[in-house]
Amino acid sequence: MEISPSTQRIPIQDVIFQETEDIIETEQNEALKAIRAFLKGKTAYDVLPLSFRLLVLDTSLLVRKSLNILLQNGIVSAPLWNSKTSKFAGLLTSSDYINVIQYYYQNPEKMDKIDQFTLDGLRDVEKAIGVQPIETVSVHPFKRLYDACLKTVASKGRRIPLIDYDEEKQREIVLSVLTQYRILKFVALNCKETRMLRKPLKDLNIGKYDDLATATMDTPVIDVIHLLASRGISSIPILDSEGILQNIYESVDILTLIKGGIYNDLKLTVGEALMRRPEDFEGVHTCTDQDRLDTIMDTIRRSRLHRLIVVDSKGRLKGIVTLGDILEYLLLEAKDETLQPK
Structure with a gap:
């Protein structure tokens, strides 16, 4: 049979590539459905x-x-x-200590009273500096794990308390706190379909890649604190003059500096402050945008991490992918899902 001049042959390698892409796409969607079904079949208590x-x-x-x-x-x-009301009063995190620092930075004349400041005064601090109030979202331990995940994503928090109610004593009971890391590790350990998540990060549209807050080893810690507070983030990548990732400064690092109520150390540079970081620091977890979600889930299964710093082949910063980004993708990639738990 003759082939007309207008007919073009499609290279066999292109056909194979397209078939492979279709298989990966199909498996990815099947994996997401299976993971969501798994989360809907478990309770928060199961984790x-x-x-x-x-x-x-x-x-x-x-x-x-x-x-x-x-x-x-x-x-x-x-x-x-709150022992007066016998009720859960919110979740204390490193962000609350940052709020206190911001408050006294703006009101230095009140610094001499900082040692008398109690946790029930955090609401006044929030109002004074105009920040988000302390996290009060919670979930019942026997609610679907899927709904607990949706609440976590919607609240932009990295953890959610499990609150039960004692009918006999008519009081709330704080059972535990569920973190995004523990949820994702639970999925990675118990849901074999995570091995089918073979799409690379660059194709998933998750994480933040523009307008990233960064600092250098010479940046004063107080400037980093202002960045963390103004951006509502929990970490700042530390770069050299060429944009190559050197380290990361986290909001929890500030807790070490203000231990014992000493706030003068906030004038230290980031480099000096990192020298005081505990020896058990878990390190900076990096990846490239070519890394696949199945390998990332495997890393979560084996190692404790809170975020992945995306770098290029030369170690230059490209973006940040948090556990919240991954959890939101697993929950909401399907078009019919919403952020409203049942």
Whole structure:
């Protein structure tokens, strides 16, 4: 049979490539459906380990003492309890300490009273500096894990307390705190379909790649604090003069500097402050936009991380992908999903 001059042969490698892309797309969608079904079939309680420790802080506690308690126990957040009302009063995080720093930075004449400041005064601090109020979102432990995830994503928080209610005593009970990391690790360990998430980051449209807040080793810590507060973020990549990633400064690093109520160290440079970072720092987790979601989920299964810094082949910063970004993609990539839990 003769082929007319206008007929063009499609190279066989292009056909194979297209078939491979179609297979990956199909498997990706099947994996997302399976993961969502898995989350809808589990409760928030299912994620909790067999044994765990929970610290709950009373709102009458001094801010300075609360900080020491967090550091002594190696934790970065804790549920708050109002003993007067016998109710959950929100979640204390590193952002609240940053708010206190911002408040006294704007009102230096009140610095001498900082040691008498209690946790129930955090609301006044929020109002004074015009920031978001302390996190109060929570979920019942026997709600669907899917709904707990939706609440976490909607609130932009990295963790959500599990609050039960004792009918006999007519009071709330703080059961535990569920983190995005624990949720994603639970999925990675128990949902084999994560191995089918073979699309690279560049094709997923997740993470932030423009207008990134950055600093250098010479940047004063107080400037980084202002950036964290104004952007509502939890970390700042530290770059050299060529934009190559050197380290990362996290909001939790500030807790070490203000331990014991000493606030003068905020004039240190980032480089000097990082020298005081605890030796058990988990390191900076990096990836490229070519990394696939299945390998990232495997990393979450094996290592504790909170975010991935996206770099190019030379180590230059390109973007940041948080666990919240990944969780939101797993939940909401389908067009018929919304941010409203049932």
